[in-house]
Amino acid sequence: MDSSMKDPDWDPVPLIAGSGGVLTEELRTSHAGRRALMLTRNENPTEFLALADTMDVQVVEIVAQRGRSDKRTHLGRGRLEAIRDELRMAPESHPWFGIDLVLVNANLSARQLVNMTDMLQCETWDRVRLLLELFTQHASSVEARNQVRIARLNADRNVLRELVNRETTGERLGYGAGGRTGWNVALNALNRELKTLRGRQRRYSRAIKERQRQRRASGARTVGLAGYTNAGKSSLFASLCGKPVIVEDRYFSTLETTVGRMQFSPRVLLVDTIGFIDDIPSDLLDAFSATLKESLECDLLLLLLDCSDPVEEVVRKFETSRRELFDRSDPDAGSYDLLVVLTKQDSCSESHVVAVNHALDSFGVSETILTSSTSSEGIEHLRSNILTRLHGPPISFLVSPPNSASDRPIAAIESEIRRNSMVGERRMSDEGLHLVAWIDPADWVRLNRSLGDRIHREVDQPSQAE
Ligand SMILES: Nc1nc2c(ncn2[C@@H]2O[C@H](COP(=O)(O)OP(=O)(O)OP(=O)(O)O)[C@@H](O)[C@H]2O)c(=O)[nH]1
Ligand SMILES: [Mg+2]
Numbered sequence: 259m260d261s262s263m264k265d266p267d268w269d270p271v272p273l274i275a276g277s278g279g280v281l282t283e284e285l286r287t288s289h290a291g292r293r294a295l296m297l298t299r300n301e302n303p304t305e306f307l308a309l310a311d312t313m314d315v316q317v318v319e320i321v322a323q324r325g326r327s328d329k330r331t332h333l334g335r336g337r338l339e340a341i342r343d344e345l346r347m348a349p350e351s352h353p354w355f356g357i358d359l360v361l362v363n364a365n366l367s368a369r370q371l372v373n374m375t376d377m378l379q380c381e382t383w384d385r386v387r388l389l390l391e392l393f394t395q396h397a398s399s400v401e402a403r404n405q406v407r408i409a410r411l412n413a414d415r416n417v418l419r420e421l422v423n424r425e426t427t428g429e430r431l432g433y434g435a436g437g438r439t440g441w442n443v444a445l446n447a448l449n450r451e452l453k454t455l456r457g458r459q460r461r462y463s464r465a466i467k468e469r470q471r472q473r474r475a476s477g478a479r480t481v482g483l484a485g486y487t488n489a490g491k492s493s494l495f496a497s498l499c500g501k502p503v504i505v506e507d508r509y510f511s512t513l514e515t516t517v518g519r520m521q522f523s524p525r526v527l528l529v530d531t532i533g534f535i536d537d538i539p540s541d542l543l544d545a546f547s548a549t550l551k552e553s554l555e556c557d558l559l560l561l562l563l564d565c566s567d568p569v570e571e572v573v574r575k576f577e578t579s580r581r582e583l584f585d586r587s588d589p590d591a592g593s594y595d596l597l598v599v600l601t602k603q604d605s606c607s608e609s610h611v612v613a614v615n616h617a618l619d620s621f622g623v624s625e626t627i628l629t630s631s632t633s634s635e636g637i638e639h640l641r642s643n644i645l646t647r648l649h650g651p652p653i654s655f656l657v658s659p660p661n662s663a664s665d666r667p668i669a670a671i672e673s674e675i676r677r678n679s680m681v682g683e684r685r686m687s688d689e690g691l692h693l694v695a696w697i698d699p700a701d702w703v704r705l706n707r708s709l710g711d712r713i714h715r716e717v718d719q720p721s722q723a724e
Contacts, residue, residue: 288395289395290313290315291314292315293318293356293358294315294316294317294357294359294361295321295354295360296317296319296321296360296361297320297321297323297332297333297360297362297363298321298322298362298363298364299323299324299326299327300324301363301364303320305535305536306363306385308509309509310361312509312510313395315359315361317361318353318354318357319353319354321341323337327364327370329369330373331370331373331374331377332362332366332374338377341378342377346379357380358381359381359382359383360378360380360381360382361382361383361384362374362382362385363385366386368417368419368420370384371384371420372420372421372424385537386413386539387413389510389538390410392510393406393409393513396510396511397514398514399514401462401514401549402549404455404458404459405513405546405548405549406545407455408455408456409542409545411451411452411455412545413542414448415445415448415449418444418445418448421441422442422445425441462548463548463551466515466548470552473527477700477701478525478526478527479525479558479648479698480526480528480529480555480557480558481526481529481557481559481560482528482553482554482558482559482560482594483531483553484531484533484534484553484559484560484579485534485562485564485579486533486534486535486562486563486564486575486578486579487534487535488508488564489533489563489564489575489601490562490564490601490631491530491531491562492530493601493631493632494599494601494629494631495528495530497629497631497634498520498521498637499518499519499521499528509535510532512530512531512532513532513549514531514532515549517529517552518530520644520680522681523679523680524677524678525678525679529553529556531549531550531552531553532549532550534575534578534579536578551586554586557594557595557648558594558596558597558648559597560597560599561576561596561597561599562599562601563575563576563579563601563618563626564601564602565602565606565610565611565628566602569614569617573617573618573621576598576621580621597627597643597644598625599626599629599640600614600628600629601629601630602630602631603628603630603633603636604630604632604633614626627639641680642682645680645696648696648698649679649698649699650696650699652682652694652695652696653694653697653702653715654692654693654715655692655713655715655716656689656692656693656714657671657672657691657693657709657712658689658690658711658712666712668691671691671709671712672691674705675693675695675705678705679697680695681695692716
């Protein structure tokens with residue numbers, strides 16, 4: 259890299275291809291304000307640009323070269339050399355002046371990444387590297403940082419193996435103070451660290467399992483929120499729970515699991531977690547599998563789709579999410595009920611919603627629920643749909659007034675009922691308190707036993723309680 263182009267804060271340590279210096283612990287936690295050049299082949303650059311934007315990296319120009327990816331260098335060698343020369347010689351007036359990062363819109367092999375970094379003589383990230391940097395920035399809990407670090411080290415290991423391999427075959431790199439022994443030492447250190455982190459991750463998974471077991475034992479029902487990144491999962495979670503969580507217009511703002519009680523429904527727990535993205539290498543997402551599992555091992559899964567996206571984008575994100583869910587579901591675990599929820603209703607027209615539903619119908623999705631966390635439209639409808647799916651239809655019943663002074667007052671009985679159910683309607687009359695509530699069948703049996711003749715079903719409707 260030309261020294262005139264270096265960021266003054268960036269220590270001139272030998273650069274491991276696309277690692278952002280992570281192996282040398284020269285970890286840069288912010289890349290905000292960096293100027294980058296994007297290289298692409300036939301891929302659509304929109305999502306990659308949005309990811310770079312999330313990191314506040316400014317993409318100065320997109321250089322496209324059509325055709326098949328080259329196995330060694332992705333783009334043609336001649337083209338890369340021309341780019342390198344132009345980057346090196348860019349005068350202050352040139353738009354490329356000050357660029358110190360090249361973003362490649364593809365998931366590269368370690369070989370391609372090393373070769374490209376070497377030829378461009380500039381820090382080079384592919385899509386996986388960009389996601390890893392983004393995850394590193396957004397990981398705020400100890401568990402999330404552990405998971406991100408594992409994902410990073412896995413990716414670095416592939417690069418290191420490639421470097422060791424090159425030294426063995428006599429190919430020299432134009433940078434780096436490695437050498438076969440040096441890279442091997444780094445590889446061993448990396449493997450040791452991975453072992454420690456995986457041990458920690460196993461303990462973390464066990465803690466999640468224990469949490470899940472306790473929830474089940476307490477009779478709680480869980481509702482997982484899944485969907486593409488930026489679909490509006492955390493916003494919906496906050497609307498349903500009345501609990502603040504990180505909501506930002508950026509990709510992957512959530513990297514850890516948040517569990518919250520659905521408001522007014524003490525027995526229903528919602529689980530918000532990391533989102534999906536297209537074409538993510540499975541070992542990258544594997545680091546997050548414990549996190550994902552916590553929301554996928556549930557009684558009901560809400561699959562969220564951002565309805566304000568163009569129809570083909572909704573379909574693409576639906577297919578990605580469905581694939582990830584399928585790949586990640588544990589065949590030994592019980593099956594869950596799935597409900598597709600369309601979000602951001604406030605940002606789209608009625609005709610657009612019809613078109614989205616029509617497109618989803620051809621994928622076998624005949625029912626969707628339309629919501630907006632911004633305007634709260636559809637939230638109550640979703641809440642009752644969730645409750646009916648979990649507990650069956652609501653039950654209408656009457657709480658009679660006390661017969662003697664020693665009988666419990668209506669208010670005390672009502673608060674006991676509310677601790678175990680979600681009350682939808684409430685009305686007082688001369689006969690007593692009329693309630694319509696979603697009650698888990700087991701809870702209804704228990705209430706009947708403890709309250710005896712103080713509660714009576716009002717409408718003769720079939721119930722799972724009987
Ligand atoms: N107009 C509108 N915007 C919304 C709505 N819900 C969420 N958003 C916006 O969509 C963006 C993403 O929302 P989040 O709730 O963070 O989405 P997420 O799925 O949790 O995203 P990640 O955690 O990054 O995967 C934010 O800018 C929200 O303000 C909605 O109902 N209407
Ligand atoms: Mg989120």
